[in-house]
């Protein structure tokens with residue numbers, strides 16, 4: 001940016017020297033400058049990593065935070081502070097492409113429903129229910145319907161994530177019911193357990209990231225109409241993340257301030273897992 005500014009300044013100095021030249025020479029110089037600026041802009045774009053915005057939605061207590069943290073850190077933390085939205089920033093290297101990923105873990109306790117602000121902000125959506133909670137399954141259906149209504153169908157990369165499959169003995173929703181709902185909304189379906197393993201969770205998130213990235217590319221080249229609305233957020237230091245999540249340590253962040261937890265991680269994320277096997281919507285139990 002600084003380099004661009006200094007180029008712009010030296011360009012102004014060049015304007016002084018051509019004062020005596022005829023109009024056509026000045027126009028040609030201006031055209032050359034414009035071309036150079038356009039080239040520079042294109043180069044900058046090529047080196048700027050994609051920024052993808054993912055929203056995690058679902059009924060209260062289905063494991064949205066557990067799943068998000070499992071994906072980001074591979075760790076399972078069983079207790080979280082509730083009723084706040086958390087925004088995580090994460091650098092992902094997937095298929096040799098680096099992306100800046102923002103994941104918004106939404107607390108639907110606010111009963112915004114699927115707020116249009118969530119749907120407008122997000123480019124990819126994780127809709128979670130818990131296999132031991134029929135009510136959360138119904139809520140997931142409502143969320144998927146709302147997303148389809150709020151965004152054009154082709155603009156909703158989404159996965160339906162059935163969590164807590166380790167609670168099979170208390171199951172209220174069958175795998176088939178989950179699959180049927182996902183087919184109804186044309187999204188991918190995964191059944192996982194944040195408590196048991198990171199593998200299925202990672203697979204699900206990475207698959208969504210691929211789909212979101214593909215749509216992001218198409219949308220960016222087509223128009224700017226998916227640009228985010230700025231959410232009102234504040235920044236919480238990384239070191240306070242775990243304390244903030246489990247409710248220890250500092251004062252509770254105000255829900256209205258939309259606390260942001262910034263997580264930075266490099267391209268070390270696992271490459272080993274994930275290659276989409278075919279073009280069908282995958283449906284997995286892991």
Ligand SMILES: Nc1nc2c(ncn2[C@@H]2O[C@H](COP(=O)(O)OP(=O)(O)OP(=O)(O)O)[C@@H](O)[C@H]2O)c(=O)[nH]1
Nearest residue numbers: 060061062063064065066078080082164193194195
């Ligand atoms: N058995 C089991 N429990 C889980 C699993 N994932 C999360 N939990 C538990 O479910 C409870 C809720 O998890 P959270 O991650 O806080 O759920 P949430 O959807 O973020 O909750 P809200 O933000 O309040 O809506 C916690 O006690 C977790 O330990 C899982 O895969 N299996």
